[in-house]
Amino acid sequence: MKTSIQKENILKSSILFFTISAFILSALLFTSCSDNEGIEVNDDTVLIEKIESASKTEVDATSLPVATASTLNGDLADSFVETVQLANGLGFKVSVDTFNESREEEKSDVFFSLEGRQLNDTDEKRKRKRNKCFEFVFPIDFIMPDDSSITLNSKDDWSLIKDWYEANPDADERPELVFPVDVTLKEDGSTQTLIDIDELKTIKNSCKRSKDKRKCFKLVLPVTFTMPDASTIEVTERAGFKLLREWHKANPDATEKGALNFPVDVEYRDGTTATVNDETEYEAAKDSCRD
Template sequence: MISQLKISLKFFAGFAFVLAMMGLASCDKSSLDVTSEDYFTLGAMDSLHRNGGCGRGSCFEFVYPISIKFADGTTAEVSSNENMRETIRTWKEANSDATERPTLVFPLEVLASDGTVTSVASEDEFKTLLATCPPQGRGKGKGRGRGHKPGDNGQTCFKLNFPVTVQLPDSTTATAADKAALHTILHTWKKNNPTSRVRPSLVFPISVTLTDGTTQSVASKEALATLKESCGN
């Protein structure tokens, strides 16, 4: 009787183990199915922000909207950090075999933590601009990403709200109602002053939208630098 009981217990334990492993395998497969798009999206967000020196722990913030280009040659305009994430994930769902990450489309505008705004015409121009950043803010330093998980770097600090007023290096000012108007102001200044090393800057106060959706007024370039620093870690 005792011997039969031992056999029954061993059989039950073995059967339970098999069921548990089947369940685990099922969960693992489900996780992989769910996270393949997520993992691609997180990696793409990290890559776009690192290459642009933008977002958490970097020198700049993208001035939205910006455009990104996918491996199949299509482009998409994104209006915010969250919209960028949604757009990349949707594209990956429709292109499940794709592995090449999207890239930035130029020209685009960026805002530095000192309040200067720059229109960047090409990837080479961006590399030159990034060289002006401290090493920890370039997005590609040796310690970049240490202790961070995928997706940590692909986060915006804030989104600049329009309208904004821009002070040009000759002390004149111009108001931009939207991103297109800002691009025109910056592009025209650069075209007319190709040797100028002084960048246009925003006139404070400015309004920004934080990642939690709240709007905040930033009173000075010192306050802007503090805001960038607060979300850099």
């Protein structure tokens, strides 16, 4: 009888031991899996810091692994590689320059592993340089340094500009965006018509300063522009601004822009209107928006 009781106690102890062991093992595996969920981000951050602090050698862009093409021809299709630096045993620091004016900064850095995987960069300052607070409404046009024009019908066409520069390696001038252009603000989805580079710069500055990205005022249509060849273009609806863009595409060597004919009425964000009588008042109105 005593022996039977001892065997039963031993059996119970064994079952308890294996149950506890299984529980501990499961907990360890769960913890390990949970830790691994964030390990890529953490490892990428550490690796980027190591690449930044390491001594680096500048190498040719052709030295980049094939796998980097998915990024350079994807999200960065609107950019071209300026320099490539290799940190031995760690990875690559790639400096890029963009011709996409919707990005907050022209120049930024991206990092890749030795295998060519883009590293997840959590540095807010670097990420902000590539940030876009608006998207262009396609099509948009560019005048190239040889006075040819390139039309982008979708974001996939940014590579056309990159291809042009690869075919013209001696060109050092940037492509000229043809205005007016429509942009969609990512903040609220509204569409704005930008009639010149000044209005585009104002929106970009608002992005950087986290201010209202909407235009301070818009022209009340119809308005008329006198072009450099003395012809006139009347814009009666927003879609009519494309007539100005088409004129500039057809006259790529024109050094002047179409002149807005005054007086014009403008409508401010709050719905109020005012009459602007000449260029001086128009510039003063734009300056007041920057304050």
